[in-house]
Amino acid sequence: MTFQHPFATYPSLQDRSIFITGGGSGIGASLVRHFSAQGSRVTFVDIAEQPSKVLVEEIAGKGHTAPLFLPCDLRDTDALRQAIHVAAKTHGPVTALLNNAGNDDRHRTEDVTPAYWDDRMSVNLKHQFFAAQAVRPMMRDAGGGSIINFSSITWMVGDADCPAYVTAKAAVWGMTRALAREFGPERIRVNALVPGWVMTExxxxxxxxxxxxxxxxxxxxxxxxxxxxxxxxxxxxxxxDDSRMCTSQQFVVDGGWI
Structure with missing residues (x-):
């Protein structure tokens, strides 16, 4: 279906400092494009440098402010913290964090080693927590902010071909609930965005x-x-700011799969 009317513009996103993980391709690249089009000051990190640099050039070529790309392996928590520091120094305190990065490679239970398990938790869960930890003080000092943790409907339907990934994405929901309760008095909202099967490349x-x-x-x-x-x-x-009273919730976008 092709919509003939323009989609929403959010004035509160103009000039807002946005930090996006895994922004070089797929859902992440769409996030970078959309926030840049809203006039936000976007910083994104990704392990894949070439497509990320191409994305920056594409967005600048459309007349939008070019996002800041910082190469980063999110399994390196210190590198992630440093990237958030650079983002804040460049674009101002981060007041919207999008914990998008993840990897849903298929695997079978009998093939999972302790090292692979730890890597799946690091790629799909651990960085979300430490990114939230890093932005919390600047959001608090700015008067509030929004943290969006990306989960997946895989844990709701119990997909059988990626148990470590499913476990991590279920844990994202528990983490979201805990952080929303802890951060709420500081006017920091924490929600989970739960995609269905998204047609990325x-x-x-x-x-x-x-x-x-x-x-x-x-x-x-x-x-x-x-x-x-x-x-x-x-x-x-x-x-x-339109969602200012939405926190500790799951927002499912799956076409009605679950």
Whole structure:
């Protein structure tokens, strides 16, 4: 379906300092594009440097303020903290954090080693906590902020082909609830954004075959496929002042899969 009307513009996002993890491709790249189009001052980190640099050039070429890209392996907590420090020094205190980065590589229980388990927790969960920890003081001093932790419907449906990933994404919800309660008195909102099967380039290349097409038709209430832009538009709302009384919640964008 093609919509003929423009989507929402959020005045409160103009000039807001935004920090996005995993912004070089997929959902993350859509987040970077959408926040840049809102006039936000965007910093994003990613381990993949080349596509990230191309994204910066693309956005600048459209006349938007170029986002700041900082190469970062999020498994390195000190490097993540340093990136957040640079973002705040460059664009002002971070008042919206989007913990988007993750990896849903398939695996079977019998093949999981302790090292692989720890890596999956680091890639999909650990950095979200420490990014929230790092931005909390600056959000508090700024009078509030919004933290958006990215989960997945995989833990709700109990997908059987990536148990470590499913575990991490379930833990994101518990973490979100705990942080929302702790940070709330400081006017820091913490929510979970829960995508369904989103048609990123990676997803379509690896898993969207005839069986996948049938699964979408069978499971979703809506016929349209979920696109990265659909996730980004929900993130805009959750980062903006329009959602000022929304916290400790899950916002599912899955076309009615669950």
């Amino acid at each position: 990676r997803q379509m290349k690896l898993w969207l075959d005839a069986a996948g097409e049938r699964q979408i038709r069978d499971r979703q209430c809506l016929e349209d496929k979920v696109q990265p832009d659909d996730i980004a538009r929900m993130a805009l709302f959750l980062a903006a």
